[in-house]
Amino acid sequence: DTAVSQTPKYLVTQMGNDKSIKCEQNLGHDTMYWYKQDSKKFLKIMFSYNNKELIINETVPNRFSPKSPDKAHLNLHINSLELGDSAVYFCASSQTGANTGELFFGEGSRLTVL
């Protein structure tokens, strides 16, 4: 039973298109995250939600819009895709409190913009 699941695992699209990635966790965690991992493997936080409330919003272009309908789901919509958006996007979840930082990651969604 997958703990953190993301769909789709692969996206290949043209510049200027819009795409969405969905994430669901069944761990009962109350905090969820979107991380971006670029070609150099650097993992950078984009957004975080705690109980559906946005708590981290790093310097990310407005073309990226997260949405959390409930604490088990976190989606990412990207408008007007650019070549530089090509990366692996990881969803993650954690429990709030002393163990925040102990993240459980999804399998990642590899986005390729042509």
Add this chain to the structure above:
Amino acid sequence: QKEVEQNSGPLSVPEGAIASLNCTYSDRGSQSFFWYRQYSGKSPELIMSIYSNGDKEDGRFTAQLNKASQYVSLLIRDSQPSDSATYLCAARTMNDYKLSFGAGTTVTVRA
């Protein structure tokens, strides 16, 4: 200056040897530290967390924390080919949900 810095490697060790990975952090307010392992093409997975100064051992892994020196390390004893992966160091400040990652150290264990 990056918040968390690691030697990118690659670090190559023979099977059975000790692999030593180092990490430094710039924010003195950092309270919690983590080591994640990431196999090629896979997602990161947590292997160690450490919250207080000193050593913490879990099987073949030992994490060491020195807050005065702002230094975290990971030792892998009796290295196995299955330990070949990228190891990511991460730090978090108290009352902050943000986890800052280093760029990772790639370890190759030679059979």
